Amino acid sequence: MSAHPTGRRLAALLSTAGLALALTACGGSTPSASTSSSGSWSAGSSSAVPTSSGSTVSAPSGSASATGGGSDSSLAALVPADLRSSTVAVFGDWAPEEYVENGEVKGWSVDLVKAMADRLGVDFHYEATGFDAIIPGLGNGRYAAAVASLGVTPERLQTVDFVPLQKEGTAFGWKAGSGLTVSAIEDACGRSVAVLTGAFEYQYLMDNNATVCGDSPMDIQQFKDQPSAELAVASGRVQLVAAGSGKLKYTAKQTGQLEVSDLLINAVYNGVGIPKGSEMGPAFEAALQSVIDDGTYARIRSEWGVTSQGDLTDAVLITEANPEG
Numbered sequence: 001m002s003a004h005p006t007g008r009r010l011a012a013l014l015s016t017a018g019l020a021l022a023l024t025a026c027g028g029s030t031p032s033a034s035t036s037s038s039g040s041w042s043a044g045s046s047s048a049v050p051t052s053s054g055s056t057v058s059a060p061s062g063s064a065s066a067t068g069g070g071s072d073s074s075l076a077a078l079v080p081a082d083l084r085s086s087t088v089a090v091f092g093d094w095a096p097e098e099y100v101e102n103g104e105v106k107g108w109s110v111d112l113v114k115a116m117a118d119r120l121g122v123d124f125h126y127e128a129t130g131f132d133a134i135i136p137g138l139g140n141g142r143y144a145a146a147v148a149s150l151g152v153t154p155e156r157l158q159t160v161d162f163v164p165l166q167k168e169g170t171a172f173g174w175k176a177g178s179g180l181t182v183s184a185i186e187d188a189c190g191r192s193v194a195v196l197t198g199a200f201e202y203q204y205l206m207d208n209n210a211t212v213c214g215d216s217p218m219d220i221q222q223f224k225d226q227p228s229a230e231l232a233v234a235s236g237r238v239q240l241v242a243a244g245s246g247k248l249k250y251t252a253k254q255t256g257q258l259e260v261s262d263l264l265i266n267a268v269y270n271g272v273g274i275p276k277g278s279e280m281g282p283a284f285e286a287a288l289q290s291v292i293d294d295g296t297y298a299r300i301r302s303e304w305g306v307t308s309q310g311d312l313t314d315a316v317l318i319t320e321a322n323p324e325g
Helices: 007-014 108-120 131-139 200-213 226-234 245-255 280-293 296-303
Strands: 085-091 098-101 104-106 123-129 145-151 160-175 192-196 219-223 240-244 258-260 263-275
Touching: 085 098, 085 131, 098 145, 104 108, 108 123, 108 145, 108 263, 108 280, 108 296, 123 131, 131 145, 131 160, 131 263, 145 160, 160 200, 160 226, 160 245, 160 280, 192 200, 192 226, 200 219, 200 240, 200 263, 219 226, 226 240, 226 245, 226 258, 240 245, 245 258, 263 280, 280 296
Parallel strands: 085 123, 085 145, 192 219, 192 240
Antiparallel strands: 098 104, 145 263, 160 240, 160 258, 160 263
């Protein structure tokens, strides 16, 4: 997608017409806005516990969500020998997709990747890390993959391939009871907006700030981790927070400190990141299709209370050469 959409593209991107797509879009195609109803989160009640970069945590075993039916020899054959025992990065504070609680990585995307790993017959070691360490870690070979709800962007495609796990758009949140609301992106103009450093929202809002807001731009403020961005809003220091809709709605339900817009903008694929050109890309794509086909994918997302509106029916591998998947 263009970093600076204009004219008809920008109008489509900012449209608030209800498209009945709560978590939807295509990486590399024209982004769109849509109206969403809140998901019904049913996962654990504790908020995420960020960990320092490089801390190794364990993944829960034995749960129904984490099992994927056993190794499939045709899928296992897709994984080269040197990647059969690999380290996978997990972003430590993006519940309900992926997070750390009591020393364990959790979340529906973690359960899904565990099911995919089971099909592939691989031994993954999960390492919780900060968001800003993930892309470099994929680039330098530290990680064979990253479970980090990574949105597909042209910049990231220069070094990373993607196997998306869902479609999701950006929402805005504000302090509960503050009287604020964001029903159109123009409602954020002239207000302070908290975003996670390195997140897709920062570049998107920066690229479109002048075009959308003119002489009353958003004051976009970066925070080193997502809980800090949300706390800045809950405490009244910043007026709005922009992040993935699933993440913000989860926080709002868990804490009661935020209200979240039904407006979604800039909807994109997001999911697993893989080093550019790695043979793990086709392997992940095939394993994801396997768990979609037999219902494991839908079951895991349902167990976590994730709305089916963002579900995928076909696995895709998105690369710089094939940005549409």
